[in-house]
Amino acid sequence: MAVKHGGNIQEISEIYQMDKDRLIDFSANINPLGIPEGVKRVLTKGIEELVHYPDIRYRSLIQSIAAFHELPEEFVYPANGAAEAIFMLGRTFKVDKLLLLAPTFMEYEASFSQQQTEFCYFNLEQRDFQWSISELIQSAIKQQATGICLCNPNNPTGQLLKQTELDKLLIFCRENEIVLIVDEAFVDFTREENSFVSSLKDYSNLFIFRSMTKMFAIPGLRLGYLLTSNRAILADIEEKTVPWHINTFADLAGQQALKEGQFIKDSQQYTAQERDFLEKGLSAYKELELFPSQTNFLFFRYLGSGCLQEKMIRKNILIRNCNSFKGLTQKYYRIAVKSREDNQALLQALEAILCE
Ligand SMILES: Cc1ncc(COP(=O)(O)O)c(C=O)c1O
Known part of the structure; x- marks a missing residue:
């Protein structure tokens, strides 16, 4: 399914006939610390x-x-x-x-x-x-x-x-x-x-x-x-x-x-810490080739079979399928850096998919 942007959680939940409140949205890159x-x-x-x-x-x-x-x-x-x-x-x-x-x-x-x-x-x-x-x-x-x-x-x-x-x-x-x-x-x-x-x-x-x-x-x-x-x-x-x-x-x-200067600093620090956590978690899988990121999302190539986005949705995790971006010929995905709890949920879902 080709979509132009992440964050379309309503549409995805309708397509997959699932409760949108159960989906954790890693497809839009929004500060996990929320609104100041x-x-x-x-x-x-x-x-x-x-x-x-x-x-x-x-x-x-x-x-x-x-x-x-x-x-x-x-x-x-x-x-x-x-x-x-x-x-x-x-x-x-x-x-x-x-x-x-x-x-x-x-x-x-x-x-x-x-x-x-x-x-x-x-x-x-x-x-x-x-x-x-x-x-x-x-x-x-x-x-x-x-x-x-x-x-x-x-x-x-x-x-x-x-x-x-x-x-x-x-x-x-x-x-x-x-x-x-x-x-x-x-x-x-x-x-x-x-x-x-x-x-x-x-x-x-x-x-x-x-x-x-x-x-x-x-x-x-x-x-x-x-x-x-x-x-x-x-x-x-x-x-x-x-x-x-x-x-x-x-x-x-x-x-x-x-x-909100302090909020910005805290957000930068939290994002860097959680990006590190996710990077370490993702680098454990040979099916994922991770590219270094300096911001609040990560980009990787998926070397396994099938559509990783679909498999993750079945586990209530929405990631961004990058197939609609110009210039990409293989399977790439983007995930937002979120809270520790959400990031752990993403890694658990990946573990279940990649080790099944
Ligand atoms: C690179 C980039 N620029 C601009 C925008 C649009 O941002 P805004 O929500 O401020 O319109 C986005 C939204 O995802 C984006 O990824």
Whole structure:
């Protein structure tokens, strides 16, 4: 079954005719520590605010985001999830030929195809998921790309580019006037130093997407943003934006979430610890070839027979089958890093399947 995203627990439970509350969802990469208490409080109190329209310019939210990243407020476009930011940029900004990683998050292609953008690819599987920025640059030159879109850390592989590699890429893009689009939806599970944000001032054709739905466990609320120093594009995007596109709850939650520094640190630490636990557990099986990840999900090749996702669903565990990602020819799966209890349940289910 080809699906575009993880987290579709309702649909899966209907297909398999099982109670959705019994399924443990490892297919969406959401912080296992859940919504920060401070954000929950703000949401509860925010009910009274619903009788008013949100601030149509989202001034307080923009101030919070700008202060968090130490950027001018003019660089910030708050959005209804990073997904909205991706689509608004794709609808507004024409890139003639965009180089994408394969595999990567699928919505870049969907959003930029609206402008008749041509796509070319940098295939990761052919390189056994080991590659350098120099190779990516060579590929961009060879394929005459006018833009490069990166997901860092990449979904679904979990690979993270280091700052020195990012710097090399930025220099190349600036010197050759190549548009650089970076999706940092999962970078906050690593460290803020891994972000490209500090380079925004140096290049007006750099665009960064950030999501708040993963770290703060609010995918149902929807909040993300676009950062760029390109004011002309931001003005164009704002003109196309539906008024009040972010609801009051998301507006308030976002302002509070960015004050939750300790929660972010605890989440990074917990994710790293649990990723380690899962990595050790998974590496015991010769049927699983695990690739190193630096974020809150793991990516592996399954060398056994049949569909591992189906077998796991029968054990009440939903994992992400990566067969719908472009550029993957074998059987790959992605699992979120969750709580110790859930991670243990996943390893037990795997043990039962792989040792039966
Ligand atoms: C890499 C990547 N970018 C962006 C998004 C969209 O995030 P949001 O929930 O903020 O719209 C996702 C969602 O899974 C994602 O995996």
